[in-house]
Amino acid sequence: RKEVEQDPGPFNVPEGATVAFNCTYSNSASQSFFWYRQDCRKEPKLLMSVYSSGNEDGRFTAQLNRASQYISLLIRDSKLSDSATYLCAVGLRSSASKIIFGSGTRLSIRP
Amino acid sequence: NAGVTQTPKFQVLKTGQSMTLQCAQDMNHNSMYWYRQDPGMGLRLIYYSASEGTTDKGEVPNGYNVSRLNKREFSLRLESAAPSQTSVYFCASSRGQGGDQPQHFGDGTRLSIL
Numbered sequence: 142r143k144e145v146e147q148d149p150g151p152f153n154v155p156e157g158a159t160v161a162f163n164c165t166y167s168n169s170a171s172q173s174f175f176w177y178r179q180d181c182r183k184e185p186k187l188l189m190s191v192y193s194s195g196n197e198d199g200r201f202t203a204q205l206n207r208a209s210q211y212i213s214l215l216i217r218d219s220k221l222s223d224s225a226t227y228l229c230a231v232g233l234r235s236s237a238s239k240i241i242f243g244s245g246t247r248l249s250i251r252p
Numbered sequence: 253n254a255g256v257t258q259t260p261k262f263q264v265l266k267t268g269q270s271m272t273l274q275c276a277q278d279m280n281h282n283s284m285y286w287y288r289q290d291p292g293m294g295l296r297l298i299y300y301s302a303s304e305g306t307t308d309k310g311e312v313p314n315g316y317n318v319s320r321l322n323k324r325e326f327s328l329r330l331e332s333a334a335p336s337q338t339s340v341y342f343c344a345s346s347r348g349q350g351g352d353q354p355q356h357f358g359d360g361t362r363l364s365i366l
Contacts, residue, residue: 172352
């Protein structure tokens with residue numbers, strides 16, 4: 142089993158829809174969680190950190206479920222510009238600087 | 253506000269040639285990383301440097317060497333390039349030494365080995 146797993150998609154949704162995807166992690170000691178966005182042929186860019194209490198940034202909401210060992214990303218009122226690959230990343234504070242990335246979920250927003 | 257800068261952006265090599273990928277960050281970050289990204293494989297850690305003067309192997313270190321030249325710079329060297337090393341290479345940096353700090357990426361080097 143991979144340490145961090147994501148559904149590769151693609152998720153193909155109409156503009157204005159709400160879409161959510163999950164990312165599961167295998168190490169119960171994981172303590173830091175992030176969502177990155179990667180556009181085609183570009184570098185990953187930090188979208189948001191995921192806190193225990195959940196957090197929201199505009200149309201984006203991230204949640205952490207420690208009991209079931211997954212994080213989620215919800216995008217409301219999706220825009221064409223949200224089309225990208227979304228990578229989750231999971232880290233251990235005790236490890237020497239390593240964060241494990243998922244392979245990404247591809248999202249395509251259609252007009 | 254450069255962030256993480258990688259050079260070159262593109263490179264084509266012949267099998268057996270050597271080259272060094274350069275990376276520099278201007279955010280005063282302690283930790284730096286080299287990843288490769290292949291279709292369907294996600295980001296795979298090659299080497300990382302938790303702090304100036306230290307380097308450690310990641311998931312896929314074979315065929316690569318690194319040098320943490322100073323706090324700002326972290327280079328990746330391919331001594332004898334192989335077609336299997338055709339990939340997109342990303343350098344990243346983070347503020348802290350623990351796995352709880354988000355990483356910031358350069359815009360990548362697209363490397364083709366013929």
